[in-house]
Amino acid sequence: MRITPSKLCEELRTGSRNIQTDSRLVQPGDVFVALPAAVPGERSKTAQHIRMALEKGAWGVVAPTRSMARMNIKTRGDREHAWLLCDDSRAMLGALAAARFGTDKSEAPVIAITGTNGKTTCAYLLEHLYKSKGIPVGVMGTISYRWPGHEEAAPLTTPGCLTLHRSLQAMREAGAKAVIMEVSSHALDQKRVAGINFSAAAFTNLTQDHLDYHKTMENYFLAKRALFASFPLRRKAMVITNDDPYGHRLLEEFPLAMGVGIRTPLVGRPFLLADVRRADTGGLFLHFYWQKNREERLDWTLHSPLIGLHNANNLCTVCGVALSMGFSVEDLACLSRFTGVPGRLERIVVPSAAGHEDPQAGIFVDYAHTPDALAHVLKTLRDAKFRRLITVFGCGGDRDRTKRPLMGEAVAKMSDIAIVTSDNPRTENPEAIIDDIMPGLAGAKHVYREGDRRKALELAVSLLQEGDALLVAGKGHEDYQIIGTTKHHFSDQEILRELISCR
Numbered sequence: 392m393r394i395t396p397s398k399l400c401e402e403l404r405t406g407s408r409n410i411q412t413d414s415r416l417v418q419p420g421d422v423f424v425a426l427p428a429a430v431p432g433e434r435s436k437t438a439q440h441i442r443m444a445l446e447k448g449a450w451g452v453v454a455p456t457r458s459m460a461r462m463n464i465k466t467r468g469d470r471e472h473a474w475l476l477c478d479d480s481r482a483m484l485g486a487l488a489a490a491r492f493g494t495d496k497s498e499a500p501v502i503a504i505t506g507t508n509g510k511t512t513c514a515y516l517l518e519h520l521y522k523s524k525g526i527p528v529g530v531m532g533t534i535s536y537r538w539p540g541h542e543e544a545a546p547l548t549t550p551g552c553l554t555l556h557r558s559l560q561a562m563r564e565a566g567a568k569a570v571i572m573e574v575s576s577h578a579l580d581q582k583r584v585a586g587i588n589f590s591a592a593a594f595t596n597l598t599q600d601h602l603d604y605h606k607t608m609e610n611y612f613l614a615k616r617a618l619f620a621s622f623p624l625r626r627k628a629m630v631i632t633n634d635d636p637y638g639h640r641l642l643e644e645f646p647l648a649m650g651v652g653i654r655t656p657l658v659g660r661p662f663l664l665a666d667v668r669r670a671d672t673g674g675l676f677l678h679f680y681w682q683k684n685r686e687e688r689l690d691w692t693l694h695s696p697l698i699g700l701h702n703a704n705n706l707c708t709v710c711g712v713a714l715s716m717g718f719s720v721e722d723l724a725c726l727s728r729f730t731g732v733p734g735r736l737e738r739i740v741v742p743s744a745a746g747h748e749d750p751q752a753g754i755f756v757d758y759a760h761t762p763d764a765l766a767h768v769l770k771t772l773r774d775a776k777f778r779r780l781i782t783v784f785g786c787g788g789d790r791d792r793t794k795r796p797l798m799g800e801a802v803a804k805m806s807d808i809a810i811v812t813s814d815n816p817r818t819e820n821p822e823a824i825i826d827d828i829m830p831g832l833a834g835a836k837h838v839y840r841e842g843d844r845r846k847a848l849e850l851a852v853s854l855l856q857e858g859d860a861l862l863v864a865g866k867g868h869e870d871y872q873i874i875g876t877t878k879h880h881f882s883d884q885e886i887l888r889e890l891i892s893c894r
Contacts, residue, residue, distance in 0.1 A: 406491070426484065502572065531572045541565065549577070552586070629645055629648035630648065653704055668692075675702060757863070760814070765784065765798055788873075866883055
């Protein structure tokens with residue numbers, strides 16, 4: 392029998408049926424949603440999955456109309472199963488999941504943050520703001536999925552649609568009054584966030600990354616643009632950086648969005664400018680100018696212990712979101728107490744001979760794994776006036792190969808000593824990955840090549856002298872290394888602390 396979307400949503404709201412997108416997990420009475428291949432060009436196995444779901448006792452099947460025409464699966468006259476054929480099964484999954492888990496009725500605002508860099512820092516800053524006001528909050532992002540009474544490591548920045556809606560239900564039941572979500576370009580392209588009613592969306596920047604998936608920067612941009620153009624359909628607050636050319640494009644297209652930045656403000660629209668008065672080892676000293684509307688303008692100052700101009704941009708974005716969500720300027724003062732994100736320019740204390748922290752040397756661990764992110768972190772440390780800069784880095788396997796020499800170029804330009812090593816090689820030969828990086832290091836002052844990451848860290852610490860900074864880039868908060876298809880425990884922070892304690 393054929394069933395309409397509204398009837399199926401009604402059926403799911405009772406909670407008596409579950410939705411599955413993996414045919415292997417189907418139980419009798421479930422609704423199976425057949426999704427197209429996640430990667431463009433990948434061969435579809437939709438017919439095979441539908442047949443397996445029916446064999447396992449699926450009551451309902453949702454499938455793309457175009458795919459069904461090629462499958463030789465008869466639906467007419469079938470009175471045992473409910474069939475819903477649609478143009479876009481991914482979008483339909485969002486509507487069905489919202490009905491099943493009640494996310495379409497949730498009153499908690501959901502804030503989305505997208506961009507190549509800065510998503511995680513912005514999410515942590517917003518979480519700090521909400522918690523400082525005593526508001527319980529849920530967060531889904533690169534490092535973890537967490538809400539009151541629950542935290543788990545994040546396998547993906549933005550999980551699959553079902554996991555996402557199920558988690559939002561769990562957050563609501565745990566008492567979360569707001570949700571902060573990092574939204575990746577993959578998730579937008581694959582409509583994993585379908586069915587979510589975002590209250591606000593923020594754009595940080597767009598630089599080269601994920602071209603193994605998107606192929607071109609324009610495709611990458613269009614995936615990000617979808618957050619503002621398509622998710623959700625109802626009006627929402629939008630905060631977009633004007634310091635990025637892709638952000639400027641978005642601001643031209645969406646005139647109601649608030650522009651933010653640390654450079655030139657926009658004229659004739661809401662805009663938040665952060666004037667950087669100082670940026671040094673003591674942190675950031677910012678003077679904000681908020682053009683709330685044509686008549687009203689406010690200004691205030693903020694001192695943050697975060698270092699680097701990229702964090703000035705992050706703070707400006709977060710303040711823009713907060714003001715759009717109804718927070719006051721006075722509420723933003725709590726951001727001066729936010730000290731940083733795990734693995735985001737995280738400082739490892741280097742003890743002096745007297746046993747105290749040595750202010751003349753610094754060891755930093757950062758997640759930077761794109762050329763732009765790495766260049767920004769290196770510039771931040773260079774601007775802090777350390778005597779020499781030592782950088783340990785690599786590139787992940789089974790990922791965009793075109794960025795590898797660009798990573799080398801960034802390190803060669805900014806570092807006194809470069810140590811190239813293995814990151815997460817996955818199924819690639821680690822030495823072959825390093826071979827791809829080496830052309831970019833042609834202009835480096837001093838280069839060491841060490842494929843064993845632990846030995847590379849040992850070498851770096853042995854070279855560290857008073858007044859130097861050591862940056863270990865690429866893995867950040869990760870406490871594992873993926874070799875082949877296996878995760879092995881490996882924490883840059885743990886190894887560095889062990890090594891400096893033995894110096």
